[in-house]
Amino acid sequence: MAGRGGVTEQEGNRAPRSERFLVCLGPSPFGAGLLKEARDMARVAGAELWAITVDVEGSRLDGLSRAARKTNVRLAERLGVRLFVRSGTDVARTVAAFARRNGVTRIVVGKSLDSPWKTLLRGTLTDRLIRLSGSIDVVALSRREGEAEPSLKGKGKSLGAYGCGAALALAATALGLPFSRVMAPTNVVMVYLAAVLVAAVFLGRGPSVLTAVLGVLAFDVFMVPPYYTLVVADSQYLVTFAGLLGVGFVVSGLASRAGERAQEARRKEEEALALYAFSRDLAAAAGREELLGVVTEHLFRLGWESTLILAGEDLRSQSGRPGHPRDIPAETVEDVLRHGRPRELENGQLCLPLEVQERRVGVLILHGSSGERPEGLRDAFVLQIAQSLERIVLDERARTAELAQAREKIQAALLDSVSHEIRTPLATITGVLSSLRRGDKAVVSDDIARSALIETAWTEAERLGDLVGNLLNMSRLEGGGFQLDRAPCDPSELVAHVLGRMGERLEGWTIETELPQETCLIDVDFPLLSLVLVNLLDNALKYGSVDVPVLIRGWSEGRDFLFSVADGGPGIPESFRERIFEKFFRLPTSAGGTGLGLTICRGIVEAHGGAIAAGPRSEGGTVMTMRLPEVIVP
Numbered sequence: 001m002a003g004r005g006g007v008t009e010q011e012g013n014r015a016p017r018s019e020r021f022l023v024c025l026g027p028s029p030f031g032a033g034l035l036k037e038a039r040d041m042a043r044v045a046g047a048e049l050w051a052i053t054v055d056v057e058g059s060r061l062d063g064l065s066r067a068a069r070k071t072n073v074r075l076a077e078r079l080g081v082r083l084f085v086r087s088g089t090d091v092a093r094t095v096a097a098f099a100r101r102n103g104v105t106r107i108v109v110g111k112s113l114d115s116p117w118k119t120l121l122r123g124t125l126t127d128r129l130i131r132l133s134g135s136i137d138v139v140a141l142s143r144r145e146g147e148a149e150p151s152l153k154g155k156g157k158s159l160g161a162y163g164c165g166a167a168l169a170l171a172a173t174a175l176g177l178p179f180s181r182v183m184a185p186t187n188v189v190m191v192y193l194a195a196v197l198v199a200a201v202f203l204g205r206g207p208s209v210l211t212a213v214l215g216v217l218a219f220d221v222f223m224v225p226p227y228y229t230l231v232v233a234d235s236q237y238l239v240t241f242a243g244l245l246g247v248g249f250v251v252s253g254l255a256s257r258a259g260e261r262a263q264e265a266r267r268k269e270e271e272a273l274a275l276y277a278f279s280r281d282l283a284a285a286a287g288r289e290e291l292l293g294v295v296t297e298h299l300f301r302l303g304w305e306s307t308l309i310l311a312g313e314d315l316r317s318q319s320g321r322p323g324h325p326r327d328i329p330a331e332t333v334e335d336v337l338r339h340g341r342p343r344e345l346e347n348g349q350l351c352l353p354l355e356v357q358e359r360r361v362g363v364l365i366l367h368g369s370s371g372e373r374p375e376g377l378r379d380a381f382v383l384q385i386a387q388s389l390e391r392i393v394l395d396e397r398a399r400t401a402e403l404a405q406a407r408e409k410i411q412a413a414l415l416d417s418v419s420h421e422i423r424t425p426l427a428t429i430t431g432v433l434s435s436l437r438r439g440d441k442a443v444v445s446d447d448i449a450r451s452a453l454i455e456t457a458w459t460e461a462e463r464l465g466d467l468v469g470n471l472l473n474m475s476r477l478e479g480g481g482f483q484l485d486r487a488p489c490d491p492s493e494l495v496a497h498v499l500g501r502m503g504e505r506l507e508g509w510t511i512e513t514e515l516p517q518e519t520c521l522i523d524v525d526f527p528l529l530s531l532v533l534v535n536l537l538d539n540a541l542k543y544g545s546v547d548v549p550v551l552i553r554g555w556s557e558g559r560d561f562l563f564s565v566a567d568g569g570p571g572i573p574e575s576f577r578e579r580i581f582e583k584f585f586r587l588p589t590s591a592g593g594t595g596l597g598l599t600i601c602r603g604i605v606e607a608h609g610g611a612i613a614a615g616p617r618s619e620g621g622t623v624m625t626m627r628l629p630e631v632i633v634p
Contacts (some may be wrong), residue, residue: 019047023108031072038108078344092128106137165207168195169214180223196248200255212248282388305367354386361389425460432457488521491554498533510549521633535597540567564625577614
């Protein structure tokens with residue numbers, strides 16, 4: 001059973017539901033056992049369990065300590081413990097302040113593994129927490145039975161660094177020895193101080209201390225009479241020795257700390273630049289697919305292979321390394337999305353929820369992690385991804401809302417236009433049929449009047465049929481385009497068919513045609529292209545002048561064939577020549593209609609791979625020209 005120290009409650013007293021336990025996680029190899037026992041304590045007490053890890057400013061962890069801390073943090077995430085990372089100069093003060101601010105009722109900490117000398121000088125973490133925590137209970141847990149002592153292999157500096165420190169001391173001796181015979185020995189001390197400084201900057205604190213000690217011994221043996229012995233003839237040299245040794249220690253400590261801080265600053269600069277580049281690319285991502293690519297690329301640069309799963313009706317994912325699929329249990333993803341707690345799988349995969357303001361927008365799964373990257377950088381990346389996902393989701397919702405609003409406006413415009421266009425022919429047809437049905441004598445007895453009414457009804461019925469036909473063609477166009485049934489035909493035959501179809505509507509108009517004299521066949525959909533020419537000719541009659549002939553031309557350019565219909569109307573302003581092909585658009589001087597005819601024409605021509613445009617006629621009026629590419633049959 002693990003031992004306990006500090007201020008604790010009596011065994012068996014159950015804490016109220018509002019209690020909150022805080023376990024201190026550090027680079028100790030016993031952190032896993034500490035966390036599991038703290039979890040058991042919180043479960044028995046019915047308390048909420050938090051964990052905190054403190055980044056001590058200016059400190060530098062070795063490889064084993066970083067690995068142990070990372071293992072402890074990942075275990076906390078796997079167990080669903082809420083983890084906090086804080087920075088400070090003193091662990092005890094940082095933990096105590098955090099506990100007081102957040103209503104922690106009990107702090108759980110492991111017994112110190114520091115050497116007796118450090119414990120004597122600074123006191124243990126438990127002792128300082130008891131002094132600083134006030135009324136908060138502090139529980140110290142010892143190492144569980146069966147847990148191995150931490151291996152010291154690989155700790156400290158390598159032997160090579162210490163060898164270099166000794167070599168620097170010998171080099172300083174060889175350099176200063178010729179000068180010691182011609183100047184005061186105290187002046188040669190500067191050579192040893194330079195060697196200590198070089199060792200501190202490039203080798204670290206331990207080798208620099210060794211350089212200082214060896215420098216003092218070498219200075220005494222080779223520079224101070226009597227030579228080649230540790231005996232000192234003048235006691236004043238003892239002050240020189242002490243000064244050299246003290247200054248060496250101080251310089252080595254300062255230089256080593258400056259080097260560590262410079263290295264830490266470079267690391268933080270790299271992380272800041274990586275986070276900036278990541279944020280910049282995320283901001284430029286316009287959709288989900290682009291965001292998936294940005295996340296995968298940047299995480300892979302930092303040593304993380306990842307899979308991003310988006311929450312929604314259909315979960316979509318992209319693996320961090322193409323060709324290496326990852327099997328992720330769906331129930332695990334659903335559990336992380338439901339509870340918002342990180343999960344670590346048995347194969348080492350870490351599932352992290354992407355959460356923004358208590359809304360979970362996805363799950364990020366890390367398949368591997370870089371040991372040199374702190375958890376703070378990873379958490380910053382997770383937050384950036386979550387915020388970008390939320391932004392994209394909100395943008396998609398806004399676009400959907402805009403499309404719905406635009407659709408409603410179009411439907412309202414269509415209903416208004418169609419109802420207005422249908423009302424007139426229906427009213428005319430109803431009036432004619434009503435007169436014939438009542439058998440008015442003025443109508444029945446007068447053949448001319450009766451024929452005129454029947455002709456009026458027929459004309460309005462044709463108009464109504466054209467309107468319904470345009471609506472049906474518009475539905476076909478929006479439902480996936482026209483399906484072409486191509487067949488070779490003669491352009492002259494096509495124009496003759498259109499003129500015959502227009503029939504009596506052309507009475508009083510002069511129609512001129514310019515078509516190829518030689519035999520020419522074009523591969524087009526005859527009925528659909530006839531509809532285009534009918535609509536163009538109908539527009540020419542609506543907006544043209546009876547006094548100016550309507551010209552229908554057809555000519556070939558290579559394997560392309562072009563048709564044009566020119567009228568003698570007032571023309572179309574240049575600013576409207578593109579817009580007239582938009583759905584429901586009508587000129588201010590429009591002669592009626594739904595604004596669908598030219599839209600249908602463009603759809604049919606584009607289905608043939610061609611284009612249609614409006615331009616001015618040199619004699620005044622408008623020319624509608626359509627180009628049909630690669631339709632001439634050789």
